[in-house]
Amino acid sequence: MRSRLPIRISGAALVLGVLANCSGSQNVLAPASDDARLIAxxxxxxxxxxxxxxxVTIALLLLGLLLSRGGKERPISFRASTALVVTGGVVAPIFAIIALTLSGVMIGDETEGPRGEAGPRIEVVGRLWWWEFRYLDEAGEVVAVTANELHLPVGKRARLELISDNVIHSFWVPNLQGKTDLIPGTHNELYAEPAVPGVWRGQCAEFCGIQHALMGFVVVAEPEPDYQAWLAAEAEDAATTEGPGFDVFMKYGCGDCHTIRGTEAQGEEGPDLTHLASRRTLAAATLPNTRGNLGGWITSTHSVKPGALMPETAPEAAELQLLLDFLESLE
Known part of the structure; x- marks a missing residue:
């Protein structure tokens, strides 16, 4: 029985990952941008x-069966057979390859580069196994940091700078754009320009380790005024005061890995939690952001994401409630 436990836990985690798709659409055939429409x-x-x-293949097969029907040979002329082979085996494949290659190259040129009105500049950092989004100002300084939830303005062409300091990841939001790899030592760029407001799911599309399947994120596209209001709020320090819940947070070493701006918690290994309560999901879009899921994630991390780098924490019941009160105040 014990040997099957990891399998059951992994299966449960995958089910949770599927359910997390409810946080947004993920469909290459439901484009929400001009780039995605070209790809579709x-x-x-x-x-x-x-x-x-x-x-054509089925027709040729039927033709062959008809010619050999009844066991009688019905040979065709050398000229006809040669024309059939050359047309079907050489001309048609070459034409198809050239047409598809040109189409792919043309669409690739259209989806790359800064078309339209310039939007925000955002660093996308692939972690093990979650996403960090750093919003930059015109001077390249970081003004806000989020984890696993990317906000974009509608009608503006955002420049996404893809970075990885560990392994190869692949950034993919099917509804908005094609996929592009994050390669250590290489600076790749991707542009995203949502045409309508909405919420979509993205994911890592390159196997990167044990939690690759549950390395998702949410993209929120909103009108420009709403986006600017969100960014201004996100740039602020945590809207909370240090108290008993924060003491529990620091007691169990959470501040060694997580940052909460405006407090002494300045860890850099885990996601920035400054505005955790405003996010839609937890654990890289694996769970909806509810109090129960937050408590379960803290105390049973590896039941949700086996192999995750975050250690499980086991505070007393009263301490856990104080910790959850504090985390839910981080809006």
Whole structure:
């Protein structure tokens, strides 16, 4: 029985990850930007070519069966067979390859680069196994930091600078843009320009370790005034006072890994918790952000995400409630 426990725990975690999809759409065929519409168009084009190839193949198979029906040989002329082979085996594949390659290159050129009105500049940092988003001002200084929740203004072309200091990750929001890798030692860029307000789910699309499958995030697109109001609030220090809950937070070493701006908690290994209570999800979009899930995540971390680098914490019941009160005040 014991040997099956990790399997059951992993299965439960995956189910939780699937349920977390409720936090937003994740569908390449439901584009919410011009970039995603072009990618969806290429998808339909690829599917259409595949359908044509399928039916042509079936037609040739049926033709072969008809020619050999009844055991009688019905040879076709050398000219006809040669034309069939050259057309179906050489000309058609070359035409399809050239057409698909050109389409892919053209769409790639259209989805890359700063088109439209310039938007925010954001550093996207791939961690093990969560996402950090650093919002930069015109001078390149960090003005706000969030974890696992990316906010973008509608109609503005955000410049995302992709960084990893550990392994290769891949940033992918199917509804907004194609995927781009985060490669240690390499500076990659991606542009995102949501056309409508909405909430979508993104994920790591490159195997990066034991918790790759549960390394998700949420993207929130909102009108420019709402985005600017959110960013101004996010740039502020924590709207809370240090008290019994914060004492519990520091007692169990949480401040060694997490930052809460405006307090002595200045850890850098884990997500910034300054405005934790305002986020939609926990544990890299694995759980909805509720009091019960927050308590479960703190005390049973590895039941939710086996292999996560965050250690499980076991405060007394009264201390846990004080800690949750404090964390829920971080809006």
């Amino acid at each position: 168009l290429l998808t339909y084009w690829l599917f259409g070519v595949a359908v044509i190839v399928f039916f």
